[in-house]
Amino acid sequence: RHVPEGARVIRDIAFSGNGEATSAEVFPEAVALVLRLRDEFGLSSQAVPVRLITNGSLLAQGHVQEGVRRLGEAGGEVWFKVDGGSVEAIERINGVRLEPAAVARNLARCAELCPTWVQTCMFRWDGALPTDTDIDAWLAVLEAAGTERLRGVLLYGVARPSMQAEAPRISTLTVDELEAIAERARKKGLTVRVSP
Helix, strand or coil, X not given: CCCCHHHCCCCCEEECCCCXXXXXXXXXXXXXXXXXXXXXXXXXXXXXXXXXXXXXXXXXXXXXXXXXXXXXXXXXXEXXXXXXXXXXXXXXXXXXXXXXXXXXXXXXHHHHHXXXXXXXXXXXXXXXXXXXXXXXXXXXXXXXXXXHHCCEEEEECCCCCCCCCCHHHEECCCHHHHHHHHXXXXXXXXXXXXXC
């Protein structure tokens, strides 16, 4: 009632937030509930997609796979975060120590269960562009997962100030710089959508 009549539009329903949605023991049940309610309210999967935004770290767990499978069967999709391709980059950017091979395995598993987009944030660190080595390592993770399995890449820059302690070290890339990275991914056969 506080939103203007013309702006009352549901664009999607997302499992996301400050924390990993798939860590909930009831994740598959939550997916089933959201899908049931979407259907009860007459919202089509095309008009109101259900999305999971995840770092994918728990995709080896059966109950997480079950929730992702349900999402895929109902026309949903996953946005799987892959911001780096080396142990060091993943730890620096995401604050977790993950092996790139494990990220690739989980990404492949996810894409087998549900249409999956890779969500990647690229930025300057201490004023420096991502290096060719950084970009090669990131692309290697996507290739190891199987680029043909992926819907594509949602490549974006820093949209708002970071809340992390490292925020002063992070700055935005230009549209041209993001497009240059996107072009490298396109040469690997990936669809890339750029949002500066």
